[in-house]
Amino acid sequence: MTTDHEPPPHLTGPRAPVPDEIDAVGLPVRGSLPPELNGRYFRNGPNPRPGETTPHWFIGPGMIHGIRLRGGRAEWYRNRWVRTGTLEGRSPIGPDGARDLAVGIANTHVIPHAGRILALDEGSFPHAITPELATIGPLDFGGRLTTAMTAHPKADPVTGELHFYGHGFAPPYLTYHRLSAAGELTVSAEIAVPGPTMIHDFAVTDRHAIFLDLPITFQLERLSTGMPYGWDDGYGARIGVMPLDRPGEVRWFEVEPAYVFHVGNAHVDAAGRVVLDAARYSAADAVAMWDAPGLDAADPGAGAAATGAARWHRWTLDPATGAVGETPLDDRSVEFPTLDDTRVGREARYRYAVTDVTGKAGILKFDTARGTVAEHPMPAGTLPGEAVFVPSADPGRAEDDGWLLSVTVREDGGPSELLVLDATDVAGPPVAVVTLPRRVPFGFHGSWIDDADLES
Numbered sequence: 001m002t003t004d005h006e007p008p009p010h011l012t013g014p015r016a017p018v019p020d021e022i023d024a025v026g027l028p029v030r031g032s033l034p035p036e037l038n039g040r041y042f043r044n045g046p047n048p049r050p051g052e053t054t055p056h057w058f059i060g061p062g063m064i065h066g067i068r069l070r071g072g073r074a075e076w077y078r079n080r081w082v083r084t085g086t087l088e089g090r091s092p093i094g095p096d097g098a099r100d101l102a103v104g105i106a107n108t109h110v111i112p113h114a115g116r117i118l119a120l121d122e123g124s125f126p127h128a129i130t131p132e133l134a135t136i137g138p139l140d141f142g143g144r145l146t147t148a149m150t151a152h153p154k155a156d157p158v159t160g161e162l163h164f165y166g167h168g169f170a171p172p173y174l175t176y177h178r179l180s181a182a183g184e185l186t187v188s189a190e191i192a193v194p195g196p197t198m199i200h201d202f203a204v205t206d207r208h209a210i211f212l213d214l215p216i217t218f219q220l221e222r223l224s225t226g227m228p229y230g231w232d233d234g235y236g237a238r239i240g241v242m243p244l245d246r247p248g249e250v251r252w253f254e255v256e257p258a259y260v261f262h263v264g265n266a267h268v269d270a271a272g273r274v275v276l277d278a279a280r281y282s283a284a285d286a287v288a289m290w291d292a293p294g295l296d297a298a299d300p301g302a303g304a305a306a307t308g309a310a311r312w313h314r315w316t317l318d319p320a321t322g323a324v325g326e327t328p329l330d331d332r333s334v335e336f337p338t339l340d341d342t343r344v345g346r347e348a349r350y351r352y353a354v355t356d357v358t359g360k361a362g363i364l365k366f367d368t369a370r371g372t373v374a375e376h377p378m379p380a381g382t383l384p385g386e387a388v389f390v391p392s393a394d395p396g397r398a399e400d401d402g403w404l405l406s407v408t409v410r411e412d413g414g415p416s417e418l419l420v421l422d423a424t425d426v427a428g429p430p431v432a433v434v435t436l437p438r439r440v441p442f443g444f445h446g447s448w449i450d451d452a453d454l455e456s
Contacts, residue, residue: 010057014383014409014442017047017060021081024437027067027074031432033420034403035072036393039450040131041405041418042066043385044119045443046107047081055226061087062107062119065407065440066133067418070451074418074434082106082119082127083135092124099168101125101148102138108151109445112453113162114183120151122167122200131454141185147175151445152201152262157342163204163244165211169196169218176209176247189247191240198229203266203276204244204345210266210276211240211250214259215283216290231259231287239324241274241317253317253324259286261310264337267347274317277368279334279353285309310335312353312366330373334364336386336445340399350400352387352423363387363406363419365426374427381411383442389423390448400424403431409442416440 011017046060054060062082068075081087085103094100104124111118118126118139126149128136139145147166154163160181167174173196178187191211196218203210215235222228237257240250263278281289289309312334316325334353351366355375361383363376378384384406391402404421418434 007053008055011048011053011060014411015057017049017441018063018079018438019050021079022438023076023078025076027077027437028435029074029432030435031420031430033069033072033074033432033434034392037069037390037403037420038071039448039453040066040068041388041407041446041448042110042117042133043407043440043443043446044106044108044110045441046105047441047443049081049087055224059105059226060107061105062121063443064110064119064129064133065436065443067407067434067436069434077436077438078133079438079440080129080133080135082129084124084127084138099123099148101146102140104138104148107444109447111153111155111447112449113153113155113179114181115454116183117449117454120149120153122151123148125149131449141179141183144185144188145177146188147172147177149177150199150202153179154202154204154344155341156204156206157344157346158206163209165191165199165202165209167197167199173197174199174211174213176242178244178247187247191242191248191250194235197235200261201263201278203263203278205266205268205274206345207244207268208266208274209242209244210263210274211242212260212263212278213238213240213252215257216259216286227290230290231283233257239276239315239317241319251319253315253322255315255324256326257283258313259283259289262335262337264312264351264353265339265344265348267345269316269347271318272320274319275314275347276317277312277314277329277337277351279310279337280313281309282311309333312337312351329368330366332364332373338387338389340389340391340402342391343399348399350423352389352404352426354384354387354406356383363404363421363426365400365423376421376426376428378408383409383411384419385409385440385443386445387421388446388448390450398424405446405448407436407440407446409440413439 047063092103106119125138162179174191198216266276312330361378387404420432
């Protein structure tokens with residue numbers, strides 16, 4: 001991180017950081033907030049401090065923006081940097097030359113698990129924070145975690161276990177881990193891969209973990225760009241299926257070279273095949289994306305699909321025959337896929353995502369049963385953030401009975417809003433709109449943290 005009076009393009013416009021931490025109460029609401037939304041929406045993203053800059057948008061210390069909803073009211077907004085070692089000026093490289101996993105940036109995701117709230121990046125230990133956004137500190141689960149933790153763990157909706165992994169620049173390049181529903185690290189197993197591959201996300205079914213070993217790898221010569229990863233034509237591309245009851249044993253399936261930042265979901269179909277869908281970048285688009293220093297070459301108004309290149313895609317992997325099927329599901333630009341978290345690892349009809357098509361952004365709902373797509377278009381000059389699904393409290397609800405929460409960003413620098421959409425009618429008007437007291441920079445991922453998640 002360096003000091004520079006002229007910020008690079010990737011820290012201007014919608015991605016420009018905010019300079020301070022603020023609090024506001026009694027936020028104005030248009031429409032009616034569902035009274036059963038009792039909890040907090042937290043959204044993470046990189047935010048260098050004033051006078052500092054970074055060589056790449058993906059780097060930068062994490063800042064979490066929080067909105068508290070209760071009883072039909074928007075009680076407060078606040079934003080806080082995660083007090084990591086990096087924010088305090090400590091080096092992530094220890095005196096022995098090894099990476100200090102307790103020194104991270106915690107800038108990518110924020111999730112609840114086992115009564116804790118975890119701020120995540122993929123290069124370090126998770127950092128625990130309070131419901132009021134104060135930082136508690138890094139977690140290594142009693143010394144049992146010895147690798148970094150992905151920013152995209154997967155919670156099994158039935159067992160309550162949290163599946164995750166860590167990838168690194170040096171062996172072991174990939175390690176699978178599992179937390180119990182009570183938050184105890186119970187399983188760690190090395191996964192053999194050829195080299196330091198950049199695995200940003202993975203998937204689970206009710207009986208498998210699924211790894212994407214794709215041709216974006218750590219390349220020392222790219223370190224000066226700030227993001228030392230790039231396309232490697234000689235690496236190959238494959239998807240691994242690991243039975244959860246046999247950690248470390250992986251069946252690999254060769255696939256067409258591509259890259260995936262974010263998966264949608266996976267499940268086992270009636271024929272015993274593993275079905276995986278994701279936002280897939282073609283080889284050409286992946287090369288172009290990773291060759292854009294700091295994303296400077298990307299349109300800063302492109303929103304989540306910063307390069308406008310990922311497309312909805314499905315792989316079908318047959319463990320009985322070794323056969324692989326690949327099917328494009330839609331031709332529009334998509335990123336940040338989400339779903340009803342109670343369907344993680346199971347067959348799910350709906351996916352949600354954000355898009356930027358010819359400069360017009362929107363929130364999408366994919367109906368995989370009908371093959372249709374509904375869109376909630378954004379006003380010109382407004383970008384949607386990741387749309388997080390919150391289920392209704394009705395125990396007999398349909399899969400899409402609930403709401404989508406998304407923080408918008410205005411390109412003119414005006415205040416952001418929290419959109420609350422009816423997930424059964426995504427194309428319709430918002431159920432409610434909460435006006436926030438400031439612009440929230442375009443960022444990465446967030447979670448709805450229900451009061452019940454913390455009470456348990």
